[in-house]
Amino acid sequence: MMLELNDKQIADFFHRSYAAVDGLWCMKVEEKYGFDTALEIDNEVFKVMPKIQARKIKELTNTGDGIEALLQCLRTKLTLEGYSYKAEITGNDGSFRIIINECPWHNTMVRSGREQLSPKVGRRICSTEYSVWASEFGDNIRFEPVCRLCEGSESCIIQFR
16 A cells, blocks of 8 residues: 655655755765765766756746746756745846855755865855856856855855856
8 A cells, every 4th residue: 555645745755865865875975985086976967967957947847048047947946955045136137146045955964064075065066056057048157156155154145147
């Protein structure tokens, strides 16, 4: 007999599984090959994962390319992944910044006692991830990190132009 789960329970199950497998995979690679190698391999994964995510969200929402579409899709991604954030338009050309007050990935590292590694991970993985997101919406869109929670700032501020 299979237990019946509602849509929220199903989503929570898959969200938890997704977050857990990323962390466990990285820790197991680190145990065998060291932190720097694990971070390098994780970075390679995050050269592909944002392409998959961006393309799927665009498909599900019938969103096209361009900076406005990028903002809409990033809002969806960040909300689904449990970030606390706000987005602000910064220019007439659609440029925007996102201010992240709570990052689930950084919070997980803090809870697991690995906070000292979080800046190294954030600098590498977030830069790769958001650059790939930008490229999926237009060759001329650029990602610029301003500050990071994992480096002691009150928030992450990421800009897209």
